Amino acid sequence: MAAALDLTGDGGVIKTIVRSAKPDAEAPSDALPLVDVRYEGILAETGAVFDSTHEDNTIFSFEIGSGSVIKAWDIALRTMKVGEVAKITCMPEYAYGSAGSPPDIPPNATLIFEVELVTCKPRKGSSVSAVTEERARLAELKKQRELAAATKEEEKKKREEAKAAAAARIQAKMDAKKGKGKGKAK
Numbered sequence: 001m002a003a004a005l006d007l008t009g010d011g012g013v014i015k016t017i018v019r020s021a022k023p024d025a026e027a028p029s030d031a032l033p034l035v036d037v038r039y040e041g042i043l044a045e046t047g048a049v050f051d052s053t054h055e056d057n058t059i060f061s062f063e064i065g066s067g068s069v070i071k072a073w074d075i076a077l078r079t080m081k082v083g084e085v086a087k088i089t090c091m092p093e094y095a096y097g098s099a100g101s102p103p104d105i106p107p108n109a110t111l112i113f114e115v116e117l118v119t120c121k122p123r124k125g126s127s128v129s130a131v132t133e134e135r136a137r138l139a140e141l142k143k144q145r146e147l148a149a150a151t152k153e154e155e156k157k158k159r160e161e162a163k164a165a166a167a168a169r170i171q172a173k174m175d176a177k178k179g180k181g182k183g184k185a186k
Contacts, residue, residue, distance in 0.1 A: 002016055002017040002018075002020075003016070004016045004089075005079075007075050007076060007079060008075060008094065011091065012072070012090070012091045012093055012094040013071075013072045013075050013076055013088065013089070013090055013091070013094050014088070014089040015076050015079060015086050015087070015088050015089075016086060016087045016089075017084060017085075017086050018085040018086060018087055018114065019083075019084060019085040019116075020084060021080070021081035021082055021083035021084035021117070022081075022083060025081035025082045025083050025084070026081065026082050026120055027078075027080065027081045027082070027120065028064050028077055028078055028080070028117075028120045029120075031122060032120040032121055032122055033063050033064045033065060033066075033120070033122075033123055034061065034062075034063050034064075034120065034121040034122065034123060034124075035061065035062060035063075035064060035077055035117060035118075035119065035120045035121075036059045036060070036061045036117075036118040036119045036120075036121075037053075037059070037060050037061075037062075037077070037115050037116060037117055037118060038053045038054065038058075038059060038060070038115070038116045038118060039051075039052070039053055039060065039113050039114060039115045039116070040052040040053075040054055040113065040114050041111055041112070041113050042111070042112045042113070042114075043105065043106070043109055043110075043111065043112075044089065044109070044110035044111060044112050045106075045109065045110065050102070050104045050105055051102075051104075059118060063123065064077055064078060070090065070094065070095050070096065070111075071093075071094045071095075072088055072090035072094040072095055072111075072113075073088070073113075073115075075094070076088045076115070077115070077117065080115075080117040081117065082117050082118065082119060082120060083116075083117070084116070084117050085114065085115070085116045085117075086114070086115055087112060087113070087114050088112070088113045088114075088115055089110065089111075089112050090110065090111045090112070090113065091110055092107075092108040092109060092110060095109065095110070095111045096109070096111075
C-alpha cells in the first residue's frame with residue numbers, strides 16, 4: 001500500500017492509495033466535475049461498516065465542489081483519477097461533525113471510506129463533444145509546441161554544423177598558407 005498523504009495539512013483528511021489508476025486516466029476537473037464512485041464507509045472506532053455501494057452493486061454520483069457530500073470527499077476526489085481506489089480517513093470536522101450525521105453514525109466520529117473513482121463527466125448541459133473538442137485542441141497545441149521545439153533543435157544543429165564547417169575551411173586555408181610560406185623559404 002502507498003504512503004498516507006495528508007491532503008489538508010492538519011490530519012483532517014488522509015488518503016492512502018489502495019490501487020493506482022493508469023497514468024493517462026482522467027481526473028475530475030472544472031470541465032469534468034460529475035463523478036461516479038463505489039465506496040464502503042467504516043466507523044474508525046469500531047470497524048463497523050455503516051454504508052456501502054458494494055452490497056447492491058450501485059454507483060453513487062455527485063458533483064465535486066457543490067457541497068452535496070462531506071468536505072473530505074470534495075477534497076480527496078479532486079486528487080484521484082478514474083480507476084484509482086483510495087482509503088480516505090476523515091476526521092469529524094471533515095465528515096459529519098457533531099450535527100447532521102446520519103442516524104447510524106455517532107456524533108464526532110472519525111470515518112474511513114474506501115472509494116473507487118469509476119468515471120468523471122462534464123456537467124449536464126455541457127456537451128461531451130465540447131470537452132472532447134477542448135482535449136483535441138490541447139493535444140494539437142502540444143503537438144505544435146513539440147514540432148516547434150524539434151524544428152528549433154534542428155536549426156540549432158544546422159547552425160552548429162555550419163559553424164564547424166566554416167571553422168574547418170578557415171583552418172584549411174590557414175594550414176595552406178603556412179605550407180606555402182615554408183616552401184618559399186627553401
